[in-house]
Amino acid sequence: MTPEDKVKAWNSRVGLNQAVVITKDSGLSFITVTGSLAFLNSAGTPTIFIGGVAGYYALERVTTAMEAPSGTCRICGCTQNRACRVLNGPCSWSDTDMTLCSACIGKALPPMPVRCLKDVES
Numbered sequence: 001m002t003p004e005d006k007v008k009a010w011n012s013r014v015g016l017n018q019a020v021v022i023t024k025d026s027g028l029s030f031i032t033v034t035g036s037l038a039f040l041n042s043a044g045t046p047t048i049f050i051g052g053v054a055g056y057y058a059l060e061r062v063t064t065a066m067e068a069p070s071g072t073c074r075i076c077g078c079t080q081n082r083a084c085r086v087l088n089g090p091c092s093w094s095d096t097d098m099t100l101c102s103a104c105i106g107k108a109l110p111p112m113p114v115r116c117l118k119d120v121e122s
């Protein structure tokens, strides 16, 4: 797949303000939202702007978040009628699908369960 194809493929399924997971150098994953469509940077690398963190990320470090029911925050479980409190009052939705609230954007996710490669011997 060429870099152009990767950008096209991403943009055909992910729009603006959609929940995504980014992986930092440290290996930690963070939940956030897209801040732009994917594009090729000046070096020809598929890149995307990310909301909730400064700057942009290489597209290969960004994955779409798991599907979650609309109207409930996927992290804290707050809803339209039971918002949680942030500095300036109740939280609001960070993504267009209403699955991530403003109090939870940028939160670190627990590390993925890693399958042990070594068989346990009894």
Ligand SMILES: [Zn+2]
Pocket: 073, 074, 075, 076, 077, 078, 084, 100, 101, 102, 103, 104
């Ligand atoms: Zn939340």
Ligand SMILES: [Zn+2]
Pocket: 073, 076, 078, 079, 083, 084, 085, 091, 092, 101, 102, 103, 104
């Ligand atoms: Zn909330």
